[in-house]
Amino acid sequence: MVNASHPTITETVLRTKNLNVYYGSSLAVRDVSLDIPPRQIVAFIGPSGCGKSTVLRCFNRTNDLIPGARVEGKVTFHGKDLYGKGVDPVEVRRRIGMVFQKPNPFPKSIYENIAFGARINGYKGNMDELVETSLRKAAIWDEVKDKLKQSGLGLSGGQQQRLCIARAIAIEPEVILMDEPCSALDPISTLRVEELMQELKEQYTIVIVTHNMQQATRVSDYTAFYNAEATEGGNKIGYLVEYAPTEQVFNNPMEQATRDYVSGRFG
Numbered sequence: 001m002v003n004a005s006h007p008t009i010t011e012t013v014l015r016t017k018n019l020n021v022y023y024g025s026s027l028a029v030r031d032v033s034l035d036i037p038p039r040q041i042v043a044f045i046g047p048s049g050c051g052k053s054t055v056l057r058c059f060n061r062t063n064d065l066i067p068g069a070r071v072e073g074k075v076t077f078h079g080k081d082l083y084g085k086g087v088d089p090v091e092v093r094r095r096i097g098m099v100f101q102k103p104n105p106f107p108k109s110i111y112e113n114i115a116f117g118a119r120i121n122g123y124k125g126n127m128d129e130l131v132e133t134s135l136r137k138a139a140i141w142d143e144v145k146d147k148l149k150q151s152g153l154g155l156s157g158g159q160q161q162r163l164c165i166a167r168a169i170a171i172e173p174e175v176i177l178m179d180e181p182c183s184a185l186d187p188i189s190t191l192r193v194e195e196l197m198q199e200l201k202e203q204y205t206i207v208i209v210t211h212n213m214q215q216a217t218r219v220s221d222y223t224a225f226y227n228a229e230a231t232e233g234g235n236k237i238g239y240l241v242e243y244a245p246t247e248q249v250f251n252n253p254m255e256q257a258t259r260d261y262v263s264g265r266f267g
C-alpha cells in the first residue's frame with residue numbers, strides 16, 4: 001500500500017480520512033486521506049479512471065445520486081461529518097457547489113439561470129442585483145448584460161461555462177468543485193476561466209479536476225496525483241499517490257510514478 005505524502009496544511013475546509021468508494025460491489029477508490037485548505041486551489045490529476053471525479057463528488061454528496069455508490073471512511077467539512085445523521089445533502093450541495101465538464105445551463109433565460117437557484121434557496125434580497133453581481137464575478141456580465149432575457153443555451157460554450165460558474169456563485173457556496181471545467185473550451189475561453197478562478201480564490205475554496213497539466217501548474221496551489229492499479233479480477237482501483245504544493249509535484253515529486261506522469265512518460 002502506498003502511503004501518499006501530504007503537504008502541511010494548518011487550516012482545513014474539507015477532509016477525507018481513509019475514504020473508500022464503491023460502485024455496487026467494486027471498490028473504485030481506496031484509502032484516500034487528504035485535506036483541502038481554505039481559499040486555495042487544489043488540482044486533482046491522474047489517468048482516466050483513477051477516481052478523481054469519484055472523490056470530488058464525495059465532497060458534496062453528489063455520489064448519493066448514483067445508484068449503487070457507497071462511501072466508507074470519513075468526509076468532513078469544517079470538522080463536521082458530511083455523511084453524518086441528520087445532514088441534509090441538499091444543504092451540503094448549497095454550501096459546496098459544482099461545475100461540470102459540459103456546460104449545462106438550464107433551458108431558461110440568462111437571468112433565470114442565476115435567479116432560479118437563488119429563489120429555491122430562499123433568497124430574499126434584490127434579485128436584479130444578485131444576477132448582476134454573480135455575472136460580474138464570473139466575468140461574463142459585459143457579454144450578456146444586454147440580452148438577459150435570451151436563453152442561456154444561445155451562448156457559446158465558454159460563455160455557458162462562465163454562466164454556470166455565475167449560477168454556482170449566486171447561491172453563495174463556500175467551496176466550488178470543478179470537474180474538468182475547461183475541457184470543452186477553446187484556449188481563449190480556458191484562459192478566461194483560469195483567470196476567473198484566480199479571482200474567485202480570494203473568496204472561495206476551489207477543487208478542480210483537470211487533464212491539462214499546464215492548467216494545473218497555472219492555476220493550482222496544491223496538486224493531488226491519483227493513479228490506479230489493476231486487481232486480479234481485472235478491476236482498477238484508484239488511490240492517491242502524492243499530494244503536495246503544485247510546484248513540488250511538477251518539479252520535484254517524491255514518487256517515481258508522479259515524475260513519470262507529469263513528464264508524460266506514463267504507462
Ligand SMILES: Nc1ncnc2c1ncn2[C@@H]1O[C@H](COP(=O)(O)OP(=O)(O)OP(=O)(O)O)[C@@H](O)[C@H]1O
Nearest residue numbers: 023028047048049050051052053054055066236238
Ligand atoms: N456512475 C458510475 N457507476 C459505476 N462505476 C463508476 C461510475 N462512475 C465511475 N465509476 C468507476 O469508478 C472508477 C473511477 O472513475 P472516475 O470517473 O472517478 O475516474 P476519473 O479519474 O474521474 O476518470 P476520467 O479522467 O476519465 O474522468 C472507474 O473504474 C469507473 O469505471
Ligand SMILES: [Mg+2]
Nearest residue numbers: 052053054209
Ligand atoms: Mg472524471
